[in-house]
Amino acid sequence: MTxxxxxxxxxxxxxxxxxxxxxxxxxxxxxxxxxMGTSGAGKTTMLRAIAALGPFDSGSIVVDGFTLHPGQVPxxxxxxxxxxxxxxxxxxxxxxxxxxxxxxxxxxxVHALGWTRERAETEALAxxxxxxxxxxVGSYPRQLSGGEAxxxxxxxxxxxxxxxxxxxxxxxALDPARRGSLGEVLRALAAxxxxxxxxxxxxxxxxxxxxxxxxxxxxxxxxxxxPRDILSDSMHADVRALLRxxxxxxxx
Amino acid sequence: xxxxxxxxxxxxxxRWGGDAEGGAPFVEADPADPSKVRGFDVEIAQMIGKGLHxxxxxxxxxxxSIEASVERGxxxxxxxxxxxxxxxxxxxxxxxxxxxxxxxxxVRFADSARYRTLxxxxxxxxxxxxxxxxxxxxxxxxxxxxPIPISYDDDVHPYSDLVSGRVDAVLLDNIIADRSLRRAxxxxxxxxxxxxxxxxxxxxxxxxxxxxxxxxxxxxxxRDGSLEKVFRSWHVWEAGQAEHFARVLADSGGVxxxxxxxxxRSVRSYLPALLRAAGITLLLSCLAMLLAVTVxxxxxxxxxxxxxxxxxxxxxxxxxxxxxxxxxxxxxxYYGLSGFIRLPAFVxxxxxxxxxxxxxxxxxxxxxxxxxPRSQLEAGRTLGLSEAQILRxxxxxxxxxxxxxxxxxxxxxxxxxxxxxxxxxxxELTKQTAIYATNVGSxxxxxxxxxxxxxxxxxxxxxxARRLEKKWRAV
Numbered sequence: 001m002t003x004x005x006x007x008x009x010x011x012x013x014x015x016x017x018x019x020x021x022x023x024x025x026x027x028x029x030x031x032x033x034x035x036m037g038t039s040g041a042g043k044t045t046m047l048r049a050i051a052a053l054g055p056f057d058s059g060s061i062v063v064d065g066f067t068l069h070p071g072q073v074p075x076x077x078x079x080x081x082x083x084x085x086x087x088x089x090x091x092x093x094x095x096x097x098x099x100x101x102x103x104x105x106x107x108x109x110v111h112a113l114g115w116t117r118e119r120a121e122t123e124a125l126a127x128x129x130x131x132x133x134x135x136x137v138g139s140y141p142r143q144l145s146g147g148e149a150x151x152x153x154x155x156x157x158x159x160x161x162x163x164x165x166x167x168x169x170x171x172x173a174l175d176p177a178r179r180g181s182l183g184e185v186l187r188a189l190a191a192x193x194x195x196x197x198x199x200x201x202x203x204x205x206x207x208x209x210x211x212x213x214x215x216x217x218x219x220x221x222x223x224x225x226x227p228r229d230i231l232s233d234s235m236h237a238d239v240r241a242l243l244r245x246x247x248x249x250x251x252x
Numbered sequence: 253x254x255x256x257x258x259x260x261x262x263x264x265x266x267r268w269g270g271d272a273e274g275g276a277p278f279v280e281a282d283p284a285d286p287s288k289v290r291g292f293d294v295e296i297a298q299m300i301g302k303g304l305h306x307x308x309x310x311x312x313x314x315x316x317s318i319e320a321s322v323e324r325g326x327x328x329x330x331x332x333x334x335x336x337x338x339x340x341x342x343x344x345x346x347x348x349x350x351x352x353x354x355x356x357x358x359v360r361f362a363d364s365a366r367y368r369t370l371x372x373x374x375x376x377x378x379x380x381x382x383x384x385x386x387x388x389x390x391x392x393x394x395x396x397x398x399p400i401p402i403s404y405d406d407d408v409h410p411y412s413d414l415v416s417g418r419v420d421a422v423l424l425d426n427i428i429a430d431r432s433l434r435r436a437x438x439x440x441x442x443x444x445x446x447x448x449x450x451x452x453x454x455x456x457x458x459x460x461x462x463x464x465x466x467x468x469x470x471x472x473x474x475r476d477g478s479l480e481k482v483f484r485s486w487h488v489w490e491a492g493q494a495e496h497f498a499r500v501l502a503d504s505g506g507v508x509x510x511x512x513x514x515x516x517r518s519v520r521s522y523l524p525a526l527l528r529a530a531g532i533t534l535l536l537s538c539l540a541m542l543l544a545v546t547v548x549x550x551x552x553x554x555x556x557x558x559x560x561x562x563x564x565x566x567x568x569x570x571x572x573x574x575x576x577x578x579x580x581x582x583x584x585x586y587y588g589l590s591g592f593i594r595l596p597a598f599v600x601x602x603x604x605x606x607x608x609x610x611x612x613x614x615x616x617x618x619x620x621x622x623x624x625p626r627s628q629l630e631a632g633r634t635l636g637l638s639e640a641q642i643l644r645x646x647x648x649x650x651x652x653x654x655x656x657x658x659x660x661x662x663x664x665x666x667x668x669x670x671x672x673x674x675x676x677x678x679x680e681l682t683k684q685t686a687i688y689a690t691n692v693g694s695x696x697x698x699x700x701x702x703x704x705x706x707x708x709x710x711x712x713x714x715x716x717a718r719r720l721e722k723k724w725r726a727v
Contacts, residue, residue, distance in 0.1 A: 052633075053633065053634070076633060076638055077638070079633075080636065083634065084636060086634065090627055090630070092627060094627040094631040096628065096631070096632075096650075097650060098653065098724075107635065107637070107645060108635035108636055108637065111637055111641050112635060112636035112637050112638075113636070157634070160635065
């Protein structure tokens with residue numbers, strides 16, 4: 001079957017430092033895959049390579065039929081197809097500070113896809129309603145709470161209807177109650193057929209909402225399987241210790 | 253002369269002020285020894301010094317400031333082709349007129365039959381020195397369908413601009429006209445003078461005793477022919493001068509009655525002119541800023557996004573503009589390039605100031621563009637926006653908010669720097685104030701009025717900027 005995302009043996013380095021040493025992951029439509037690991041394990045580097053924001057040295061990345069080759073990131077003009085297939089929610093949300101919530105969500109629809117403003121706003125309002133932040137359409141990003149900003153960022157990434165949605169540490173700014181409701185939102189998105197790749201070190205969240213977990217350590221996937229197998233049964237003591245450590249920092 | 257030398261020693265030197273930039277035959281730096289000055293005004297000053305048994309000591313002063321400086325006490329006597337006029341007599345002690353000159357009209361050869369008098373020049377551009385009787389004459393005529401007065405700060409460029417076609421005539425003293433004709437030529441001086449005027453020595457109002465001594469010396473030198481000799485040696489003696497001397501010598505009182513009759517023009521009569529000039533300042537500043545912002549944005553974008561091949565010349569542009577005085581740039585643009593492109597003064601002023609400020613604006617925008625976090629740009633990329641769209645929709649608007657405060661600062665600075673364009677004949681607020689101050693003989697009221705008008709323009713601007721900043725910070 002066609003995977004939404006197919007990452008094969010990807011190596012990537014930052015300066016002299018080898019960050020990814022042969023990562024292989026795939027995500028199917030309708031699936032939520034949690035990419036787990038401590039800080040510095042290479043989760044963000046992996047996500048950035050998939051979103052064509054950062055380079056990788058070897059291997060291949062195929063998103064919805066579009067192949068990214070190793071080497072420098074190609075110019076935007078050659079990434080049109082990829083941009084339509086991949087949405088990204090940044091850890092810091094990176095909402096456009098000078099635009100309202102509505103303008104943040106409609107920007108790509110109007111300017112990248114050429115929709116009329118009316119159509120874009122209708123679509124945006126529907127999305128924001130689903131995500132429970134429709135009452136904030138006129139607000140500016142800095143007026144939003146952490147949870148609201150997270151939802152607006154998801155709405156913005158989802159508006160162009162990408163096949164694959166990447167989320168970088170989406171729960172880091174949220175309290176437990178909000179984590180739960182975010183999980184429900186992501187479930188609903190998967191149910192609509194979106195493929196979701198979520199980088200996180202939040203074990204409880206992954207356990208509750210992911211279909212599959214891949215554990216990244218020292219640049220390779222050391223464990224992969226259902227959350228129950230990986231996280232409950234302690235197949236890999238080191239990994240478990242890493243993940244359970246409250247600071248989530250790798251022990252030296 | 254030898255007999256005078258010992259007598260001069262015990263006395264303090266006689267300080268007299270003049271402008272060596274005015275040049276020969278009035279006062280010029282001696283080509284043989286540039287630390288000394290020569291000219292007929294220099295010789296008359298020495299003549300007066302000798303008569304007073306004091307050494308004449310030259311003090312350099314800008315021509316337009318001679319009257320204010322003499323009243324301040326910078327020197328005792330001001331002499332450098334100073335024109336006799338009612339306002340001068342109303343505020344200062346003034347000597348007898350020691351020379352009679354003619355205000356003459358210079359025109360291009362082709363126009364010599366067409367423009368014979370000022371009446372022929374209705375609606376045409378007539379150049380002269382700012383702050384002179386000729387300029388006042390043109391100003392007085394202007395409301396009655398007269399010529400358009402164009403004021404210059406020096407007496408060379410009116411004639412070069414006449415030849416190049418920027419102005420249609422020049423109205424100035426025959427001495428200056430003749431000198432320019434000898435030096436450069438290319439124009440015709442109408443033989444019938446527009447008016448006659450007189451050169452005088454100006455002294456502080458309270459200095460009437462010295463004034464009377466100066467008058468006595470000047471009369472004696474008129475009688476004994478030594479004044480005539482001086483004028484002849486500088487080739488400015490004409491037959492009419494003898495008649496003028498005779499008239500002066502016959503007038504036993506020696507003091508013109510004009511002074512008492514001259515009235516100070518009230519603030520009310522000058523205010524419209526000042527407000528008009530303020531309008532020019534504002535229009536000039538707005539247009540220059542618009543140009544500066546447009547070019548500045550383009551340069552900044554080029555330096556941030558462009559290839560090294562584009563970045564290098566843009567960096568050179570910024571460094572050259574920032575590293576040289578704006579005054580020099582204005583001169584080059586207006587006079588230096590007049591052989592290739594003849595810009596009207598106002599256009600040259602807008603371009604000069606605008607392109608100068610563009611260099612500063614571009615640095616502000618460049619810094620602001622670079623201050624926008626990379627994650628904002630990446631968010632735009634993942635949404636499928638092109639680089640140009642990201643600049644236009646995300647990076648640019650955010651950078652503009654950062655640039656607002658320094659931009660306001662620059663606009664207020666530009667508002668005041670616009671006063672520099674008077675060197676290329678644009679009469680804006682400061683120039684108009686200087687003309688006003690020269691006429692009323694005081695800087696107090698004109699200075700206060702001018703400051704008030706500048707503040708009235710800059711304060712609302714700062715306030716608007718603060719309000720915008722606050723609004724943007726709140727969201």
